Amino acid sequence: MPEGQPRSRFSLAGRSSILDARVDAARRDLADIRLAKRVFAPHYALSVPRTAGRSTPVLAQPGAPESVRSEILAGEPFDALEFSGNHIWGVSPIDGSVGFVDADAFTAFWAPTHIVAVRSANVRALPSRDSSSLGALAMGNCVAAIRSSESAFEVDGGYVDADALLPLNALSLDIATAAECLVGAPARPGGRSGAGLDAAGLVFLALWFAGIQAPRFLDLQSAEMGMNLAETAPFVRGQILFFEDHAAVVADAQNAVHVDTNAAVRAPIEALIATHGPVVRRRQP
Incomplete structure (x- = not known):
């Protein structure tokens, strides 16, 4: 650095916040520069935009498919923060998930329509x-x-x-209609597409098609989007039902779309309650 030129400095804007590794692109050694006011890291990285040429999982650990968090779908952008061998570490600007993806699944950035x-x-x-x-x-x-x-x-x-x-x-598709389009899609951990999805992926995708940005993960969806309603309140088409560890999209007063162990299916709400326990929170349409 030339003599006399001021050094770039970062300072936290208040106390350092508790981080969630699933959605906060910060590690012990590296963090997204967009988090510089929230967290301290020895190094910060500017994101490099990439586009997925094919769908690929987002992993907590590189090369560990059992650590899947979400996925980047074909045609979606990805903010790359670190290029390392066969993997890229970064964050999805679509669902906010953070992790490692296969480097060969990505190309230079292009804008989908x-x-x-x-x-x-x-x-x-x-x-x-x-x-x-x-x-x-x-x-x-x-x-x-x-x-x-x-x-x-x-x-x-x-x-x-x-x-x-x-x-x-x-994007302005009815929430329940979007969920119904996914009936028959296979169950897949971390999935959020018609090729495979999990419970939170179904909710995320149904809301995405309605033009509503939602958290990717089930606990965050329930905490940030749910409402406590009286147990006697009627079920309304388009409501999101949150159970202790599950979620469903209401199709009508008696039925909802959810992801069971095999696929996305339409099922009686009473059967869901019998299997997953009481509805703990709802999101109104």
């Missing part, structure tokens, strides 16, 4: 419905799409039906 709004969207070689299939995109995947006709969008490598996509700048 649309999101897949059906559980599975078939990608075709030609814009006709009967053309050969090139694979499928899961609900929640983001794409850069160009309308090729009234009935189809062109995406990277093929075409999808126009009614399978929603513009990212106009």
Whole structure:
């Protein structure tokens, strides 16, 4: 540093706060520079934007699939804070989850325009419905799409039906409708897409499609979004029901969508209470 040039300094704005490693990008050796006023670290990092070329899990420990926290979906951005061998450590600007991801799943940043709004969207070689299939995109995947006709969008490598996509700048799907679209999606720890999801992932994705930002993790969802209501209060379509360790989206006064041990299913609310205990909090639509 040239003589006489002032040094850059960081100072905490008040007491250091308790950190949650799932959502606070701070370690003993490194922290996101955006947390500089909250936490002290020997080194701070500026984030480098990347985009996921394929979906990949967010892990608490690199190379440890059992430590999965969430996932970054294909087409989503990721704020990289550290590049280390085959892994990147950083934070998702979509769901706020922090952890390690596979480096080879990411490319240079590009801006998506649309999101897949059906559980599975078939990608075709030609814009006709009967053309050969090139694979499928899961609900929640983001794409850069160009309308090729009234009935189809062109995406990277093929075409999808126009009614399978929603513009990212106009998400206003009904919460319960979004949850119902996911019925049949397999249960998967850390998942939050039509290809697989957990209880908190179902809630996050249903609210995301309604244009509502929600915490990624079940305990944070219940604490930050729930309301205590009288036990006799009726169940209303679109309510989020929080149990001690579970969650569901109300479809009607008797039924809700939730993720059981195998898949997202529609089930009687009474059966959910019998299995998971009483509803401890609700989120009103």
